[in-house]
Amino acid sequence: MVSLLDIIGPVMVGPSSSHTAGACRLGLLARGLIGGTPQTGLLQLHGSFARTGEGHGTDKALVGGLLGFRPDDERLRDALHIAEREGLDYKFEKTTIADASHPNTVRITIELNGNKATMLGSSLGAGRILVQEIDGYPVEVTGNLHTIVLVAEDRKGSIARITGILAEHDINIATLRLSRKERGGDAFMVIECDEEPDKKAGEELRALDWVRWTRRLPKVSGG
Amino acid sequence: MYKALADAIRDAEKEKKTLAHLALDTEARDQGRPVAEIRAALQRALDVMRGAIEKGLTGDLYSASGLVGGDAAKLRKNPNGPLAQTPFRDILTRALAVQEVNAAMGVIVAAPTAGGAGILPAILTGLAKARSVPDEKVVDALATAGLIGAVVAERASLSGAEGGCQAETGAAAGMAAGAATEMLGGSPSQVGHAVALTMQGTLGLVCDPLGGLVELPCVFRNATGSAIALAGIEMALAGITFAIPVDEVIDVMGEIGREMDVRYRETAGGGLAATPTGRRLAKERLYQIKRSDG
Numbered sequence: 001m002v003s004l005l006d007i008i009g010p011v012m013v014g015p016s017s018s019h020t021a022g023a024c025r026l027g028l029l030a031r032g033l034i035g036g037t038p039q040t041g042l043l044q045l046h047g048s049f050a051r052t053g054e055g056h057g058t059d060k061a062l063v064g065g066l067l068g069f070r071p072d073d074e075r076l077r078d079a080l081h082i083a084e085r086e087g088l089d090y091k092f093e094k095t096t097i098a099d100a101s102h103p104n105t106v107r108i109t110i111e112l113n114g115n116k117a118t119m120l121g122s123s124l125g126a127g128r129i130l131v132q133e134i135d136g137y138p139v140e141v142t143g144n145l146h147t148i149v150l151v152a153e154d155r156k157g158s159i160a161r162i163t164g165i166l167a168e169h170d171i172n173i174a175t176l177r178l179s180r181k182e183r184g185g186d187a188f189m190v191i192e193c194d195e196e197p198d199k200k201a202g203e204e205l206r207a208l209d210w211v212r213w214t215r216r217l218p219k220v221s222g223g
Numbered sequence: 224m225y226k227a228l229a230d231a232i233r234d235a236e237k238e239k240k241t242l243a244h245l246a247l248d249t250e251a252r253d254q255g256r257p258v259a260e261i262r263a264a265l266q267r268a269l270d271v272m273r274g275a276i277e278k279g280l281t282g283d284l285y286s287a288s289g290l291v292g293g294d295a296a297k298l299r300k301n302p303n304g305p306l307a308q309t310p311f312r313d314i315l316t317r318a319l320a321v322q323e324v325n326a327a328m329g330v331i332v333a334a335p336t337a338g339g340a341g342i343l344p345a346i347l348t349g350l351a352k353a354r355s356v357p358d359e360k361v362v363d364a365l366a367t368a369g370l371i372g373a374v375v376a377e378r379a380s381l382s383g384a385e386g387g388c389q390a391e392t393g394a395a396a397g398m399a400a401g402a403a404t405e406m407l408g409g410s411p412s413q414v415g416h417a418v419a420l421t422m423q424g425t426l427g428l429v430c431d432p433l434g435g436l437v438e439l440p441c442v443f444r445n446a447t448g449s450a451i452a453l454a455g456i457e458m459a460l461a462g463i464t465f466a467i468p469v470d471e472v473i474d475v476m477g478e479i480g481r482e483m484d485v486r487y488r489e490t491a492g493g494g495l496a497a498t499p500t501g502r503r504l505a506k507e508r509l510y511q512i513k514r515s516d517g
Binding site: 001002003004006007009011012014015016018020021051055056057060072074076077125126 | 268398
């Protein structure tokens, strides 16, 4: 559903909602995966991000997002210099990502104190984004809400257990999407929450022995 | 939100509301948020718009490539010209100012996109100043503009990469014309005609920025788009009607966008971007960006 505030907004640093604001949000989401400013970052740009990214400040916006700047933060302009000061060693590469479905796509590989993450995401226009892959797992994350992504063995009662843990932490689920490639195969869950899931909720989910992998992502867009 | 302006106009007339209040009530229902909260967000957008105009009028802002900048100040200072001392001139100046701020990586409100972000603030704040319209009514006008933009997003497109510049500055001009018509006392039906009279004038406009950058001609398209919007407002408030219904004008904008060759949709493969000078400037200036960053 189209919202008035999607049309009159976002408030953002120019010049392009897709190449600048969207790129910044992708950086912010990636940062959320490792819980802080990375020490190293490899940013592989595909399509229009690679072709016209520099003139649109896509490089500054992505690095600014990794530094924790939001799309309306004027420090985005100086993000590359600030990154040097804060010890973020970034590198850009122009590449062609075979399975990228959208022209504005980036693969971000970052590390903080041995904690590594890889994310593939696209900027869809008007500042909207979509993350398609995290650490090799296919996902669909928009960043409009706080999000938990989780891969678990496909077993009975798993959803009840997970939603139970979230309820104990007073977290309301806005949407929950479950998918799997085959019966008995891994189950992929994307859970969007109204409240920010705390670290402890994340740890309890990770402690379940049938949960293979889980990540918390911050809310980076939406009113 | 509404999917046809005709439906919104009919409901507004039936409920004896402005389109602004209809849009705010509908948004509150759709999103489960109180109207006061939506108004507060729109007020913040208005404050950012005014901040961008003020900043852009100083005249010392240049884009990373140096292709655009300093022109809002030129227009503001020039004592000559047939429109000197008129709200029309002031509005053109404001539109350039916002786009110069955008190109220089300053803070703006995408309305509906960053590339067309100068038109709505220029028209609304320029006319509000000329006619002493209080902020509350300008916030109403932003809601009306949002409603119009939502219908365009639903029926056609708001993306230059999908529909050409007619979908960015054209849509922005239509939104601004409809919103300002209501702000100045026009009826819901006059709002519809203002949007149609404006958007008929931007049909077919291609998206052809040099080097793919939101700079040239984007900055100037915001000024010329504002001029077309002012023509639409002036005609609609005089009671002039457009025979093709506004939703059909929006539909045909979408159709033209879909038929438009990819060269004319933000790829810098055609139009001004592909002229000999366009290609040369893009090449030189992109090189300059690399040097200034390195």
